[in-house]
Amino acid sequence: MTFNFFNIFTFLHMAKQKDNPAENKKGESYLTHVAFDSVVFGFSGEKLKILVMEYHNTGLFALPGGFVGLKENLNAAVRRGLKERTGLSNIYLEQCYVFGDVKRHQPAVLRKIIKANGLAADDKHWLLDRFISVAYYALINYSKVKLQPDTLSDSCEWYDLDAVPKLMLDHNLIVQKALETLRKNLDEKLLGTNLLPLQFTMKQLQQVYEAILDEKVHRTNFQRRMLASGLLIRTEKQFLGKAHKAPYLYQFVK
Secondary structure (H helix, E strand, O other), rough: OOOOOOHHHHHHHHHHHOOOOHHHOOOOOOEEEEEEEEEEEEEOOOOOEEEEEEEEEOOOOOOEEEEEEEOOOOOHHHHHHHHHOOOOOOOEEEEEEEEOOOOOOOOHHHHHHHHHHOOOOOOOOHHHHEEEEEEEEEEOOHOOOOOOOOOEEEEEEEEHHHHHOOOOOHHHHHHHHHHHHHOOOOOHOOOOOOOOOOOEEHHHHHHHHHHHHHOOOHHHHHHHHHHHHOOOOEEOOOOOOHHHHHHHHEEEEO
C-alpha cells in the first residue's frame, strides 16, 4: 500500500479516535479542569431518544462527552467526539449550559472507571481533579447513525427519553437542561436540523413536536399555526395509497 498523505491522515484520525484519556496520568494533551458533555437527540418516528454510554465493568451510564485538546477549539472538540460515536459530521449543535457545582466533583466515580479499564488511578491522576463541563445538545438523523462506543465504554445505545437510566454525576440534570433549552423557541430550533427527513408530512412534524414537548397538540390548530409561520414550503403529495388521501410533503425554508 502506498503510504501517501491520505493514508497518513487516515492513520492519525484513527489513532485520535482510539485515544484513551485515562492512560495519560497527567493529561498533557488536554486542557485541564474542562470537559464537555453532549445530549444527543434523535427521533425514531414515534419517540424522542438520546444516546447513552455504559462504562466497562462498572454499571455506570453517562452522556457522550470528552475533553478538549490543547490546540483544539471547544466546538471542534465536541463535533469530533460526536463524529467518533455516530459517524456523522452534519450535526445541529447548540451549547446550553455550563455545569460547575462543587458537588459534581466525585473522584471515587472516576477512579472506578479508570480501574475498570485496568489502569492505575493514583491520587495525582488528572481525571480525578475537579472539572467543569460545558453542556451541548445535538439534533441528528436517527436513521443514519452508526453507533460506536469510545475506548472506555462497552456500549453506545439509544434510549427512549422516558426510559433513560440513572446517569453518573449530574448527567440526568444535564439532560433536563438540554430538553428545557430545546423546548424554548422550538420552531426556530427545528429549522434546518436533522430530526426529520428533508421532506416530511405534517403528521410527522406534529409527532416530533409532541415527542419533544411530551404532550399532545391539537391537529387542526397545529397545522394552521405551522402553515402561517412562514417556516414551511409545501411540495408534492406523498402517494402511498389512495390519491385523495395522499398527504402533502413539506420542507423547511432554507
